[in-house]
Amino acid sequence: MKVRDFLRRDLTSVDRDTPLGQVIRLLEQSGHASLPVVDEEGRVIGVVSERDIIRALLPGYMDLLRSASFLPSLNQMAKKLKEIAHLPVERFMTREVVACKPEDTDLHVADLMLRKGLKQIPVVDEAGRLVGVVRRIDLLSHL
């Protein structure tokens, strides 16, 4: 089966200069766990996920420790969020975009998701413009 047969034609996205606070609000309102970041032509130039935002809020050493048990509370994260909420999302997004095309097969997308550990990947046209997304559940429900 081709991606075009089961993709989710949801074009919800953010611009590269969208403030991080607005991105968090959109993730909450729309129920998405990640969002494509697009340029002026609608081409996907990055992806921002809840994980990217949490990583931006945690102190640098947390990546090394791989545990949040050293945090006394979440106050530090709240303070950090206030400091960076106005900054553009392009500073926090993942720039190496893993995307697929409508003509790709379901097997190709499943392989991408497994290998890269992704829950959702954007679908782009020949010009790199966003035309939808594929979630793991979209694949599962079409098996």
Added chain:
Amino acid sequence: MILTVTPNPALDKFYWLATLPETLAPTEEGILIRAEKSLTSAGGKGINVSVFLAAHGVETVAMGFLAGHSGQIILRDLLARGVSANFVWIEGENRTNVALIVRGREYHPIHITEEGPWVTPEAVEIFLRKYERMLRRASFVVLAGHLAPGLGPDFYGELARRARAQGVKVVVHTGGEALLRTFPERPFLVKPDVREALRLGELPVRTKEEILVAGKRAIQEGVELCLISHHLTGDILISADGVWEFEARVPLSTFRNLVGADDALVGGILVGLAQGKDLLESVRYGMAAAVASAEVEEKLCLDKDRILAEMERVEVRRGGP
């Protein structure tokens, strides 16, 4: 690609009733109305047009403002029907619009509509950036339905201006001041929504003569084509080249749900044009789609064979001076 804009989407809820209580005066037991059947679907004029287009294989993107739980249901329904969705999410909750359809008087449904969530200037700014981007991929844009609270009467005028600047043809399917403000931008087609007031601007559109006067005024003010409903089964098309009357020879007793029929008309015209039909054949297809939609319980008839069969009953003749 055909872009549709629905500033105030709704969750449409239909209830079919055997009868209504003879009186709504308070009684000891209270008033209980049992529905024989109900249906729920994503709604709003532009959204209905997109659903119709997608069912005909015409690429379409729906835009507007979504909010809350009802917004999630609207989005889910649209995506399931093959419509691409590019909405701005806002605070609050999208409308739920209720239609009560009583057996024997299906052509007079009772509507209960909500106001809809407030659209902030910040949300408008985000929308306009997305809109400009989507216009680059569009051949037509359909501006349809009531404006949401917070949007000024010039909202559609501004969208029409931006579309015109990019060479995209504009179809406007709304009423009141919001419609009139698009006229200077020379829209391709206007289909005035006269459900609440049988007027186009200050001009009445009750009789055929009044429709011709109002339609010709719209053409003088910049509109290319003006399509105005004369009665439930008749529409009049006015252009600089002349006037055409469309009539569907169907008895009103066959109608089961009129909600959405107008939107099927607009969708049908666009499907015809997208398939390369000429204007009059496209309007005939639109009329057939409207009649077929009125004859089914679902809001829109998406059965192409049934619509084609209805075309046999739609007549067109040159009319008016």
